[in-house]
Amino acid sequence: MSSVTQRSRANRTDRSGEHGKEKTESIDFKMVTFSLGGKDYGIDIMKVKEIARLVNFTYVPNTPSFVRGVYNLRGEIISIIDLRALFNLPFVQKPNSEEESGLILRLDSNLIGIVVDKIDKVVGISSESIQPPHPIFGDINIKYISGVVENDGRLYIILDAERILGKPEANDSIEALLENNRALVAEQDLKPPPQAMQQNTRPEATGLGDDTQFKTFVIEELKALENFYVGEVNQAWFDLRFAEWKKFREGKQLQLRSQDDARAFLEGFLSPCTGQLWTTEYLDRIRGLLPDKASRLFNVWNPGCGRGFETYSLAVCLKNKFPDSQVKIWASDKDLLNISSAPNLVFAEKDVPDYYKDHVTQGKNGLSFSQKIKEMILFEYHDVGNHHALPPMDMVLARDLLSWMKQEARYKFFDESQELLKSGGIIVLGAAEKVPERDSWKTMEKNSVFFAVKS
């Protein structure tokens, strides 16, 4: 936008910009005007970094429907919000490859892009001529409007960019945010990107832009502090936890400043009975997922087994469930110290639920599992990210492993699991992790455990 045209337009509007008794003597407020759903709007030009033709957004999963995605603005990654979706105005969403009119706004905290129907022009007015908003401008929540102004025979609604897209206000009710988060979790449901992109009119969308921003921070911090990667597998847990966190940290800093913060955030993420033998109750839940009958050979892959508590627990469970089958478990971990102690794991008698009593023997350092159980398991020092030759599997048990892996590695893991699993084989992840949809398996929930069965 050249400043010459701005000025000439401003001068023209200056001359014609009379309304009522007031004369607009001086132009001290300029706004970029645009249309949304057939109405005219304006945004303070000081907030507008530039006018842009936006095209080819990168879709970001699990964002509210009004977030079109992220956009690479000459090397800077900015979020793009569709104002029409945000305000629930009717519009036709263009395919991702077609240009959209947009503005890049410079807010106090960050840059953000907005998509509108059409950019009109720059209008200069006197700030005195701005009138307070009236409730009849019902399309948009009144708190987002900083005023109304008439110019050149047209009525412009001036939007308050900072209020719409900036930081959350102290009085934002937690309930509303919780509600929004729940709605998000329910809606997202691991749909593939193209489908998700088309959902663009949702009633409860307003006022979430700020939340998204904080979420992004927390996601980044979890990655940096704890190598925890938020994504498809743990998004649902993350969203609920974020809402809880917000409530818990009310009025305090939401961001995770230290490793302690990050650990506190992740509290409750780990699956039941982590680092101990499974309780009879949890064992029964897992047992319920197993097929009724097993063939002569029953193979299990258990990557990320840690010190081996879960491996032994599962071995005992399978031994009891399929006494006639030959069960073999390939368990691995990339933590050398943990995995080294796994083959000779010892524990105290008080830590052994009755269920295991038949399979443990007394050694000089404490109780350990019988040779029969030990022979079922092969503990390996192995990094899931690396190649590994394994036979076809009846079960893959990978609790709380994928959340600490990058998205790419996760895809690789699922590809590998898909290839390894026999038909009818099951894959079980951590309690807070969900197996993503795939064509070759069916995801389900039983005994409050998410898992998938290979078809």
Place this chain on the structure above:
Amino acid sequence: MRVEYINPFVESAYSVLTEVLNMEVHRGEIYLKSNSMSVLGVAAIVGLAGDVEGRVLFDMSQATAINVANHMLKEMGMEAIETFSEMGKATITELANMITGQAVTKLHNLGFSFDLTPPALFTGDNMEVSDHKVEALIVPIEMSLGKIEINVAIRERN
């Protein structure tokens, strides 16, 4: 790699080197690697077969190889070498054989039966080793004579 296999290799590397070189030897941090990796200049390789399939590779620079060979020759009261001659090659090959042999003996005592192939020695610049679908365990050994990386890539026969 099966957990039980790790210690025999680490222990035998440590004890054989300490014994034949008669000097202080440090073990570095053990780690896993799966993509192809470059070879420092001299690589002695010993194949393994039996319950498993795979190989052990002893990787060092030529300067380290000469240092180690000279030190061993000196211990035995023999003449030092200046270039990486036949004698040097034979010494390094023997060292690889001793370490792998002792590891296999230890494994045998644990109930795993392994056979080894005669060692082979590779020398040259810009060499790379890659293993298809096997991840390698790297045991770095540091001495005043230089660094030897023991690269163990074995997998179970399924």
